[in-house]
Amino acid sequence: MRILLVDDEKAFLVSMKKEILRLCAEKDYDVNVSMTDDPYSLLEDEQYRCNDVILLDIEMPDISGIDLAAEINLHKGKAERPYIIFVTNRDSLVFEALKEQPYSFIRKSHAEDLSACLSRIYDKIAGEDSMFIKSGTGVFRVELKDIVYMIKEKNYVIIYTETDEYRERTTIDEEAQQLLAKGFLRPHIGYLVNMKYIDTLFPQTIQLISGVQIPVSKKYRREVKQRFYDWMVRTQ
Numbered sequence: 001m002r003i004l005l006v007d008d009e010k011a012f013l014v015s016m017k018k019e020i021l022r023l024c025a026e027k028d029y030d031v032n033v034s035m036t037d038d039p040y041s042l043l044e045d046e047q048y049r050c051n052d053v054i055l056l057d058i059e060m061p062d063i064s065g066i067d068l069a070a071e072i073n074l075h076k077g078k079a080e081r082p083y084i085i086f087v088t089n090r091d092s093l094v095f096e097a098l099k100e101q102p103y104s105f106i107r108k109s110h111a112e113d114l115s116a117c118l119s120r121i122y123d124k125i126a127g128e129d130s131m132f133i134k135s136g137t138g139v140f141r142v143e144l145k146d147i148v149y150m151i152k153e154k155n156y157v158i159i160y161t162e163t164d165e166y167r168e169r170t171t172i173d174e175e176a177q178q179l180l181a182k183g184f185l186r187p188h189i190g191y192l193v194n195m196k197y198i199d200t201l202f203p204q205t206i207q208l209i210s211g212v213q214i215p216v217s218k219k220y221r222r223e224v225k226q227r228f229y230d231w232m233v234r235t236q
Contacts, residue, residue: 001122002050002141005035006042006065007057007087012108013037016055016087019111020118027115029122039068048072049140051082052125053118055106058088058097069100077163079146083121085114129182133159135166142166144182148197149214150175152190162210183231187216187224195231 003020007013013035024031034051039060042048054072056065069084076082083103097105104117129144146161152172159166176186185193187206191214200207203221206214216224 001029001031001052001118001125003031003033003053003055003118004042004048004051004082005033005055006037006039006060006068007035007055008037008039008060009057010037012057016111020114023112023115023118027119027122029118039063039065042068043071043075047138048082049076049138052141053085053103053121054082055085055087055114056102058086059090066097066100069097069102073100079143079161079163081125081141081143085117131178133166133168135159135168140166144179144194145196147194148208148210149194149212150192185224185227187214187220189217189219191215195228198228201225201228 005013005016017033017035020033056069058065065086086097086102086105087108089108106113130141133140133142148160151158155169156167157170157172157175175192179192183195185195193206193214197208198206199209204216206216
C-alpha cells in the first residue's frame with residue numbers, strides 16, 4: 001500500500017510518517033510512505049495516481065486540502081483510488097470538507113486513530129486486482145475492472161478506461177498473459193477487451209457499451225464466442 005502525506009509542516013510530516021510505519025509494522029502490512037510539503041506537486045503529471053492513500057492537511061497556506069482534493073477528484077473520475085483522508089485540528093472545517101467525499105478524517109493530535117482506517121483500506125486493496133502502468137513520466141496503479149480495452153500501436157499499448165488513456169511501452173502479448181484469465185478477451189491480434197464492457201458480440205465485431213467497435217478476426221472468432229458465453233454464465 002502506497003501512502004502519501006501532504007502537509008506544510010515538515011515536523012508533522014516526519015512524526016506522522018513514523019507513526020504510520022509503526023502502526024503498519026504492528027499489523028505486518030507492506031507499505032511505502034512518502035511525504036511532501038508541496039501540495040502542487042501532486043497535480044504535476046498527475047503524480048497522485050501513484051498512491052493508494054493520500055493524507056491531506058486541510059489547512060495549507062497556498063492551497064487548502066479541500067481545494068486540492070477537489071482537483072484530484074475531478075481528474076480521477078470514477079476511480080476509488082487514491083483514498084483521501086483529511087487531517088485537521090479544526091472540527092469546524094469537517095462539514096465543508098465533506099463535499100469532496102473523503103474516505104475519512106483524523107485529528108492531528110490523534111494519529112493513532114488512523115490504524116483502523118488503514119486496516120479497512122488495506123483489506124479492500126488486497127481483494128482487488130490492479131496493475132501498474134508506466135505512462136509518460138508517471139507510474140499509475142489502475143484497477144483491472146476500470147480498463148475497457150487495449151490496442152497495440154507499434155511498440156506501445158494504448159490502455160483505455162472510461163475516463164483516461166495511458167500509453168505504455170510494452171506488447172499486447174505481455175498484457176494478454178496477465179489479463180486473459182481475468183475477464184478479458186483477445187478478439188484480434190492487436191486488441192484486448194474487458195468483457196464487462198461488451199454490449200453486443202457480432203461475428204466480425206464487438207460493440208462496447210460506449211459505442212466503440214472492436215474488430216474480431218477469423219482466427220479468434222470461435223474462441224471469443226465461447227469465452228464470452230462462458231463468462232456470461234459465470235457472472236449471471
